[in-house]
Amino acid sequence: MRFSAVIIGLTLTAGTLSGAERTFDFGATDAVKLPKDMTVFVAGQGGPADWQIVLDEAPTELAPVSPLAKTINRRAVLAQVSTVKVDERFPVAYFPADRYGDFSFRTRFKLVDGAGEQIAGVVFRLQDDKNFYVARANALDGNVRFYKFVNGERTAPVGNDLKVTKGDWHELEVECTGNRIQVRLDGKEAIPPLNDNSFATGKLGFITKSDAVSYFADAKVTYRPLVSLAETILKATLEDQPRLLNLRIFGKRRSEDGLVLLAAKNAAEAGKPAGDLEKKVIAENQIYVGRTRKEFLVTAPLRDRNGEAIGVAQFSLKPFAGQTEANAAARVEVMLKDMQRQVGSADSLAED
Secondary structure, eight states: OOOEEEEEEEEOSSSSOEEEEEEEEOOSSSOEEOOTTOEEEEEESSSOOOEEEEEEEEEOSSOOSSTTSOSEEEEEEEEEOOOOOOTTEEEEEEEEEEEESSEEEEEEEEEEEOSSOOEEEEEEEEEETTEEEEEEEETTTTEEEEEEEETTEEOOOEEEEOOOOTTSEEEEEEEEETTEEEEEETTEEEEEEEEOOSOSSEEEEEEOOTTOEEEEEEEEEEEOOOOOHHHHHHHHHHHHOTTOSEEEEEEOSSTTSOOEEEEESSGGGTTOBOOHHHHHHHHHTOOEEEEOSSOEEEEEEEEOTTSOEEEEEEEEEOOOTTOOHHHHHHHHHHHHHHHHTTOOOTGGGGOO
16 A cells, blocks of 8 residues: 655645645555554544545546546545444544644545444544544535534534535535634535634544544645744844844754754754754853854853743844944843743744
């Protein structure tokens, strides 16, 4: 089985989003178990689900070149095939590697079977197995609904009654921009636009309910790449201080990681490991100032609200007549205060 997540640059021709596109391809070979790139859980009650890759007749993703060309192919699709009939049982399969903020997530789905439920949908802005949004379609009751899980508790669903046929492929799309949520079924608005502030970013995946056997194919997300707090702070500081020759912000991507360059005026530098000077500054929690003929280089700790050094900011200042290391450090202290107002924890520097 081949599983790939392809990321390409694009501009959307419909909607308001522009940015990057990621397509989730479940391959085209014999049926196998769920790809290792996905994680599963069951929200609510009931035993484990059974997510796998199965072969099914599914529409071609691209329009045929000729009217005589086949529009249906037998290919691999994602399927939830367990039939445990427990009412508040919600099998979920999601992609754990990436988070999205503003995005449009589309997938085809087919409701195959289910005595108690015939439901398929998507989860989005997922935080963990107890906090996420849901948009789903129901063939038995003929509706499309939105709801959310907050701390494991499911809210009352909202939505519209719409015809959803069992055994046919449909398309479900969710678009999020800020706190605005839009849901479409087969290209048409299924639910009036919603506004909710519970989750600003999160992960994407699929959901069913109870004993529903559901298939998914042609999942695709178009999104604006998230910007880390370090990048946001750097941009704001450079806009406020246009005479800075350079600015770099170092931090940790995770608590267990070493110090790396998270953001820089020259974006191509990001990702490089910190040098001895930056490590010394964060270890000693104090400022170091150096000077050449062309610049003052001030390397200073970025502190959290408790005064603990959780990152490093390195400023390149153009010297002026009579400037000393002391007043170069004083200039930086003013900038640091503005930067540190936005800093929470060490991990937050790398987060959006």
